[in-house]
Amino acid sequence: MNITVTINGEEHSHDVEPRISLAQYLRETLDLTGTHIGCDTSGCGACTVTVDGAAAKACTLLAVQVDGCEVTTIEGMAQNGQMHPIQEAFKENHGLQCGFCTPGMVMTAVDILKNNPNPSEEEIRHGLEGNFCRCTGYHNIVKSIQHAAEKING
C-alpha cells in the first residue's frame, strides 16, 4: 500500500506492507535509527515519536495508519545544527546514562511541555509513566525536563 508521510518536515512516499510498524518503517526504510525499539508492544516508550504533534509509540502504530500525517522523530529536533532546548537540557543535566531510552524520553517531553509549559516534578513523573529507563536514571531525566521548561519559557 502506498503511503505519503511528512517526516521531520520532509515528505516521503513508499509502498509498505500493512503489517510494518511505523518504528520499523522509520528505522529500516528511512534509516532513522534514533527511534529505538525496546519492548515492541507499547510498554517501554523507547520508540516514542510525535504524530501530528502528539506523542505516540511508533511500535504500536502501523505505518499505513500515519498516511497523510506529520511525524517528528528525535532526528527532527535539532534545527540548523542547534540542539533543541530539551536536548540541551538532557545534556546539561546528565539526563541519560546508556542513552537507549533517551529519544523516547525527549519526544514524550515534547508532549508534556506542549500541554503544560510549567509542569511540577509530580506532573513530569506522571507524564513519563509510559517511558522506562532501565538505568533507573529518572531523577536526572525529571530535572532535565524541568530545566527544559525554564529554557523554553525563557
Place this chain on the structure above:
Amino acid sequence: MIPAKFDYIKVGSVSEAINMLEKHGDEAKILAGGHSLIPAMKLRLSRPEMLIDISGISGMDTISEDDDEIVVGANCTHSAIASSELVNSQLNILAQTAKCIGDIQVRNRGTIGGSLAHADPASDYPATILACDAKIEVEGKSGKRTIDATDFFLGIFTTALTEDELITAIRFPKVVNGSYHKFFQSASRFAVVGVAAVKEGDSVKVGVTGVSGTPYRATAVENAYDGTSSAASHAVDDVDVMSDHFAGEEYRSHLAKVMVKKALEA
C-alpha cells in the same frame, strides 16, 4: 515482532465498515487506536486477515451535548475525553476515568469505542459506563440499536456486539456527583480494581472493573447503601472473583471492598 500477514482498508463511513465486516466475517477486525489489537497481533495471539481502520470516519470523534445527555463518539481518544471542557464540567467522572488510562502516548491513540469493544476485564471505562447507566450505540447490517451498559459486557473480551456491528457512540446522562477510584497494576497501569460511584440523593450506583471477568454493577452495595460506607462490605457478594499473579482471590476481594469504601466516602 511482526504480525501475521493481513490486508488493510481505511473506510470512510460506518456503512462501508459494516459492509466489510459482513464480507469478511470473523476474519476481520476493526482497527480504532490499535493499542490492544496491534500488540496482540505481534504476539500472534490474534491473526485477523483483514483490518478495517475506522479512524477516518468523520463525525465519530466528536463530543456533544444533547439535552440532558453527553454523546461521546466511539473514536474519541482517551486524551480528547480527558481534556474536553464539556466532559470535565458535565460528566467529570468520565474525565477522571480517561485520565488514569495507560500513559500519555496510549491516551493519545486509544479510543473509548475500541476499549469497550475489546472488553479487557482490567480496563477502566466499564466501571464508569455501568455506574452512569450509559447506553452504547451500535450499528450493523440490520440497522442501529442501543445497548444498555448493564447488558453490554458478557465476559472476558466478550460483549453483546454481533460480528457485523461496531460501536458508533456512547450516550451518557450528565453526572453531578460521581468519582472513579483505581488501584493501579504498577507496571501495566491497568486496573487491579477500579470502582466508579455515582450518587443521586439517597442512592448510589456502583460499577466495578478488574474484579471479575465481567465488570458488574455492585447491586448488593447499592441495596445496602445507607449514606455511609458500611455497604462496601458487600462489594463482592455473589461475584466470581478473578485470581492471577498480580492479585489472588482473597487479596482482590479485600481490595474491592477497600476501593468501594473509598468511592462511597468520596
